[in-house]
Amino acid sequence: MEILKQFSNLLEDWIPKEASIAVAMANQYVYYVAGKYDLKIKEGQKIQADSIADQVMQKRCRTEALMDDTLFQVPYYGVGYPIEINGEDAAIVVILPPQHAISAAPVFKFLTGKQEEEWRPVPIEKVSYVESLQKKTWFYANKEPHKTNITLKDLQLRLPDNFLRIHRSYIVNIAFIDRIIRDFSSNLIVLLHDGTELPVSQSYVMDVRNVLGF
Template identity: 60%
Template sequence: MEISKDELLPYIAMLEDWIPKEASIAIAVRDEYIYCDAKKQNLRLENGQKVKEGSITEIAMQTCCRTEGIVEDFILSEPYYGIAYPINILEETGALIVILPSKQPVINPTPYRFLTGKLEEEWRPIPIEKIAYMESLQKKTWFYADKEPYKTSIPLKELQQRLPESFLRIHRSYIVNVAFIDRIIRDFSSNLLVLLQDGTELPVSQTYTADVRSALGF
C-alpha cells in the first residue's frame, strides 16, 4: 500500500512525548506493515510484509481495542513486549505498534479489565471477572467464560503479571479465578484438585500447592 512518510508523521509524532526513546515503532494498514522505525531491537520488518494471524497487530485492528503482549518471534530476534493501538489512516483500518526495549517497565501495569479472545472467526472482548480459568495447551493460550473457549496470543506467564488478585496460578498450565472455585479435594494420589462451579476439574501441581494453600488459607 502506497502511503508517504509525510502522511504517517502525525501518527508517529503523537508518541514522541511519552514513549521511551529506545522503543521501536511499526505501522500496519489492512493486512501489511507499511512503516518501521527500529531502535535497539533487531526488527525483521519490511514494507509490504504481511500481518501474522493472531498477532497483537491483527487483534488491535479487528477489535479496535488497544492490545498488548509479546511481539512475535518472526518480527524480532528475541521476545519483546509490544502494545498495538488501532488507528485510521486515510479511511483505512490500521494499527500503530510500540515495541518496548528490553528491561523497560510496562507503560501501564494496571490489571486487565478485559481480555480479547478468538472464538471461531470472531474476536470478542470478555470482562476479566467473567473468565473462569486460563489454560496453556499445545503452545497456545486459552481462557474460558461461560464454558466457551477463547484463544489469545498472550502467554500465561505474561497474563499472570497483569491479572487481578482474584486469579491464582495452580499449575504450569492453569490459572484459575478464585470466584469460580466450588471446592478443593484430593485425588487418588492425594494431590489437590480444584473443582469449579461448572464441574470442571483442574489439577494443582506440587510446585504450586504451597502457594494455593497460603492464598486460600487452608
C-alpha cells in the same frame, strides 16, 4: 569470596528476607545464600540456559522475569544485574517468590478472545480460568474457550488478585472455585462450580494453601 559477601550484605539491606541471592560467573554459580524462598542452587552448579543468570551474562544488562518451574522445579521471580569480579563478567541474581513480580502495565479489565474468525472482548470477572495448551493460550467464560495471543506468564502479571496460578498450565479465578479435593494419589484438585476439574501441581501447592488459607 570476600567481595561476594560484600555484594550479598549490600543487597540484604533492601531485599525481602525471603529472597535468595546467587552469583554466577564463568558458566557456573560461584556463590549462593538461601533465603526462605530457596531454589537449592549449589556452588559449582552450571548456569541453565534461559535462566535469569544466563540472560544477564548474555545481554550484560539488568534482567527481571517471572520464571515457571521448568528450570528449578519451583516458579520464581528473578532480578539479575551484571557485575564484575576481579575484572571478569559476572551476574548477581535476587530470587523472590512469584508474587513479587511487578508489572508497570495496568491490570486487565477484559480479555479479547478469538472464536473461529471472530474476536470477542470478555469482562475479566466472567473468565473462570486460563489454560496453556499446545503452546497456545485459552481462557474460558461460560465454559466456552477463547484463544488469546497473551502468554500465561504475561497474564499472571496483569490479572487481578483473585486469579491464582495453580499449575504450569492453569490460572484459575478464585470466585469460580466450588471446592478443593484430593484425587486417589492425594494430589489437590480444584473443582469449579461448572464441574471443571483442574489439577494443582506440587510446585504451586504452597502458593494455593497460602492464598486460600488452608
